[in-house]
Amino acid sequence: MTHTSHNKLVSFIWSIADDCLRDVYVRGKYRDIILPFVVLRRIDSLLEETKVAVLAEVRFQKEELNSTELDTKGLQDASGYVFYNTSTWTMEKLKGTATNSQQKLVANFEEYLNGFSANVKEIIEKFNLSAQIRHMASKDVLLDVLEKFTSPYINLTPLEKNDPEGRPLPALSNLGMGYVFEELIRKFNEENNEEAGEHFTPREVIQLMTTLVFEPIKDQLPNIITIYDPACGSGGMLTESENYLIDEESSIGYTGDVYLYGKEINDETYAICKSDMMIKGKDPENIRVGSTLSTNEFSNMKFDFMLSNPPYGKSWASEQKYIKDGKDVIDNRFKIKLKDYWGNWETVDATPRSSDGQLLFLMEMVDKMKAPTANRVGSRIASVHNGSSLFTGDAGSGESNIRRYIIENDLLDAIVQLPNNLFYNTGIITYIWLLNNNKPKERAGKVQLLDANNLYRKLRKNLGNKNSEFSPEQITQIAQAYLENWDTNPTDSALQIKQFQNADFGYYKVNIERPKRLKAQFTKEALDTLRYEKGLQVSMQALYESYGDLVYAGLDAHAEEISKRAEKEEWGLNKKQISKLIDKSTWLKPKALYDAALQLWQYVGDEIFLDFNAFSGLIDEHVKQHKLGLSATEKKAILSAISSYDAEAEKVIKKIEKLPGDKLHQLLNHLGCGEEDLPYFGYYATSKSGEYIIYETESDLRDSEQIPLSETILTYFKREVVPHVEEAWIILDSVKIGYEISFNKYFYQHTPLRALQDITKDLLALEEQSDGLLADILKF
Structure with a gap:
C-alpha cells in the first residue's frame, strides 16, 4: 500500500x-x-x-x-x-x-x-x-x-x-492494517486533546531499534525466535520486529519460526493487538491483558529478543502492593545482588521511586533474558526511555542500583540519544537502551554512547508533537556507527559518538565530616528554652509570656481562650496537643530541668568555656557533688541548650576507642594505606598504643563527594578535600556506590564568549542606528 x-x-x-x-x-x-x-x-x-x-x-x-x-x-x-x-x-x-x-x-x-x-x-x-x-x-x-x-x-x-x-x-496487508490502526488512534487522541500516539512508537524509531537488535547477529539466529514486548500497546513493535526478520528485501531474510509475545494493560489496545496477531496467524494466547508489573505473566519463559517503549513518568503506586510488602521487595524480578564497599554481597531493592516505573519494565526484560551457551547467543534488548532513567536517584537508590546491576553485569551495550519532537506524544529527548548478555570481545566491558540529537529531518506538517523524523540514510548512519563499534565519528556529522569503560559511569558517594567545636556558657536566654518541650516550644513560650508562673498551676480556666488563640495564631495543633498545653504536668517536667540548670549556673558561673570536653566533665562533678539526680538525657539537654558552634573552640571528643590489631590491619589493608593515614578516616592516635580518639561530627558542616570508581577514595580525598579543609575526615560507613549516565557532561561543547571589542562594536552600531531612527521620527 x-x-x-x-x-x-x-x-x-x-x-x-x-x-x-x-x-x-x-x-x-x-x-x-x-x-x-x-x-x-x-x-x-x-x-x-x-x-x-x-x-x-x-x-x-x-x-x-x-x-x-x-x-x-x-x-x-x-x-x-x-x-x-x-x-x-x-x-x-x-x-x-x-x-x-x-x-x-x-x-x-x-x-x-x-x-x-x-x-x-x-x-x-x-x-x-x-x-x-x-x-x-x-x-x-x-x-x-x-x-x-x-x-x-x-x-x-x-x-x-x-x-x-x-x-x-x-x-x-497486516502491516498496512497496523499503520491504519495507529494513525486512527493518533487522530482520535489528538482530536480529543489527549496524548497523540499514546499507544505506539514512530515506525522509523522501531526500524532503528530492530536494525540495532537483529543486524549484529543476523548470521547466528536460532531456528526458532521468540520476541517479547512487556508494554506491547497495539503490537507495532512486535509486528515490525517480525517483518524486519522475514522481509525478503531485508539483509536477513529469516526463514525460521517467529513467536511473538506481549502484555498490555489497556483493554482497547490489547484487543487491537490480539486481533492483529490472530489475523497474522499467530497464537493469540501469547498476548496477555493486565499489568506487567503486578503479575509476572511469563515467569517460566526466557526470550531471544525484547523490544519495548514502556510508559515513562507514570506512577506505579497502585501496583506497589504486588511488588513490595512495606519496605521489603517480594517480587524476585526486582531484587538484585550487589557488593557493598567492603566486597560483601547483599540483596538490594531494585525499585525506582513510585512516580515513575519505566525502569521496572527494563528489569522485567532483564529477568527474561536467556543465558548464553555454546549453541545460544543469549538475549538482546532495545528499550526506549526518557532522560530520568539515566541519572535519577542518588547512590544506593533503586534507580542507581538498577543502573549499577545492568552495567556491572556488562549488560549495557549502547545508548542512542534521539532528537526531541520525534514522538507523537512528547517533545522531550528520548533514548534507546541496548542490552546484550553476550557481548563480543571488542565490546566487552564497554558502553557506546551515540548522540543523534541533531540528526533528523523536519516534517512538512506536525503530527501531534512530532515535527521531525529519521530518514533511511540517517538510520543507516547510526546503525553503521554501532555495528562497526566506532568510538568517534570519522566524518563531520551531526552524529556524535563516544565509548566508555563500564566503571566510568560509577562513583563512590562519601560523607565528609568535620569536628564539632563547641563553646559553652550559662545565660538566661539559653536556659529559658529549657522551660518548654521541644515540639511545643512556640506555643508554650507564647503562653508563658501571657500567664507567667500560672502555667504551673494549670490553665483549665483558660481552655476556650487558648483554643481560639491557637487557631487564630495558626499554631498547627490538634485537640490532643491543646489539651496537653493546658495540663500542668506538661509544664512541671521541663521546669524541674530548668531549676536544675539554674543550680548548675550558680555553681559554674558566667565563664565562657572553649573546651567542651573539660566543661562537660565539670558539669558531671557538680551533678554528683550536689546530688542533682540528672539522667544522662537531662544532662545532655542542658549542655545542648548552653553550647553553640565556635570555630575557635576545641574539638569535642565522642569517645576514645582501642582498635584490636586484626581489625586495624584489615582496615588498613582494604584502604591500601598506613597508620599515618588513619586521621583521614576519623581515627586520631593518642599517646597509648592502639588507642584512638573519635570526635563528634558537626552535622551543619557535613558534605559529600562523588569519587570516580577509577580512583581510590583516599587519593581523591587528599587531592581535592584536604588542601581546603585540613581537619575533615571520611566516614567509611557512609560509602555507597552509585551509577549515572550524563549525555550533557559527555557531549557538551563549550561555545567561547565573544570578544569584548566585537560586542562593543555591535552596541555602538545599534546605538547609531537607533539615533538615526529617532531623527527620522522627529522630522515628522
Whole structure:
C-alpha cells in the first residue's frame, strides 16, 4: 500500500465518524465505535472466502458426528485462521437483509457476534461492542455505520479489489492494517486533546531499534525466535520486529519460526493487538491483558529478543502492593545482588521511586533474558526511555542500583540519544537502551554512547508533537556507527559518538565530616528554652509570656481562650496537643530541668568555656557533688541548650576507642594505606598504643563527594578535600556506590564568549542606528 492509498483509506474511515456519529456521540467517543468496527470488518473480510467451508464443517460435526460441542481445530482448519464464525451472517449479509426494524437488525448482529470463536469474543468484550451496537440501534445509526464499513469503495481485505467504477483498491496487508490502526488512534487522541500516539512508537524509531537488535547477529539466529514486548500497546513493535526478520528485501531474510509475545494493560489496545496477531496467524494466547508489573505473566519463559517503549513518568503506586510488602521487595524480578564497599554481597531493592516505573519494565526484560551457551547467543534488548532513567536517584537508590546491576553485569551495550519532537506524544529527548548478555570481545566491558540529537529531518506538517523524523540514510548512519563499534565519528556529522569503560559511569558517594567545636556558657536566654518541650516550644513560650508562673498551676480556666488563640495564631495543633498545653504536668517536667540548670549556673558561673570536653566533665562533678539526680538525657539537654558552634573552640571528643590489631590491619589493608593515614578516616592516635580518639561530627558542616570508581577514595580525598579543609575526615560507613549516565557532561561543547571589542562594536552600531531612527521620527 502506498502512502497515498494509506491516507485515502484513513480519511475514508475517519469520515464515517463525522457522517454517522455526529450528535449521537461526543467527539471523544467516536473511537469507541470506529476502532472496533475496523477490527470487526477486517476479521469479517478475511473469513468471507471460507464462510461456506466453515458452515459445512459445522453441519458435518453436528449431523455426521453428532457433536454437542464443536471441535475448534476442525473449524480453524476450515477457516484458514485461528479464529472463525459459525453463524450464517456476514457484515454484508447483515446490511443486505436489514429491514426498518432496528430490533431485528440488533438480533441478527448479536447472533453474528455470538458465532465468533472465543478469542474474537474476548476482543468484542474488551471493546464493549455489544452494548455499543444496541446504543447505535437506539439512535438509528447502526445500519448507516454498517453500510459505510461494507462500502465497495473501501478495501480492508488482504486482496486487491476494484471499486464499482473499476478503479483498483490496493490490498491491505497486516502491516498496512497496523499503520491504519495507529494513525486512527493518533487522530482520535489528538482530536480529543489527549496524548497523540499514546499507544505506539514512530515506525522509523522501531526500524532503528530492530536494525540495532537483529543486524549484529543476523548470521547466528536460532531456528526458532521468540520476541517479547512487556508494554506491547497495539503490537507495532512486535509486528515490525517480525517483518524486519522475514522481509525478503531485508539483509536477513529469516526463514525460521517467529513467536511473538506481549502484555498490555489497556483493554482497547490489547484487543487491537490480539486481533492483529490472530489475523497474522499467530497464537493469540501469547498476548496477555493486565499489568506487567503486578503479575509476572511469563515467569517460566526466557526470550531471544525484547523490544519495548514502556510508559515513562507514570506512577506505579497502585501496583506497589504486588511488588513490595512495606519496605521489603517480594517480587524476585526486582531484587538484585550487589557488593557493598567492603566486597560483601547483599540483596538490594531494585525499585525506582513510585512516580515513575519505566525502569521496572527494563528489569522485567532483564529477568527474561536467556543465558548464553555454546549453541545460544543469549538475549538482546532495545528499550526506549526518557532522560530520568539515566541519572535519577542518588547512590544506593533503586534507580542507581538498577543502573549499577545492568552495567556491572556488562549488560549495557549502547545508548542512542534521539532528537526531541520525534514522538507523537512528547517533545522531550528520548533514548534507546541496548542490552546484550553476550557481548563480543571488542565490546566487552564497554558502553557506546551515540548522540543523534541533531540528526533528523523536519516534517512538512506536525503530527501531534512530532515535527521531525529519521530518514533511511540517517538510520543507516547510526546503525553503521554501532555495528562497526566506532568510538568517534570519522566524518563531520551531526552524529556524535563516544565509548566508555563500564566503571566510568560509577562513583563512590562519601560523607565528609568535620569536628564539632563547641563553646559553652550559662545565660538566661539559653536556659529559658529549657522551660518548654521541644515540639511545643512556640506555643508554650507564647503562653508563658501571657500567664507567667500560672502555667504551673494549670490553665483549665483558660481552655476556650487558648483554643481560639491557637487557631487564630495558626499554631498547627490538634485537640490532643491543646489539651496537653493546658495540663500542668506538661509544664512541671521541663521546669524541674530548668531549676536544675539554674543550680548548675550558680555553681559554674558566667565563664565562657572553649573546651567542651573539660566543661562537660565539670558539669558531671557538680551533678554528683550536689546530688542533682540528672539522667544522662537531662544532662545532655542542658549542655545542648548552653553550647553553640565556635570555630575557635576545641574539638569535642565522642569517645576514645582501642582498635584490636586484626581489625586495624584489615582496615588498613582494604584502604591500601598506613597508620599515618588513619586521621583521614576519623581515627586520631593518642599517646597509648592502639588507642584512638573519635570526635563528634558537626552535622551543619557535613558534605559529600562523588569519587570516580577509577580512583581510590583516599587519593581523591587528599587531592581535592584536604588542601581546603585540613581537619575533615571520611566516614567509611557512609560509602555507597552509585551509577549515572550524563549525555550533557559527555557531549557538551563549550561555545567561547565573544570578544569584548566585537560586542562593543555591535552596541555602538545599534546605538547609531537607533539615533538615526529617532531623527527620522522627529522630522515628522
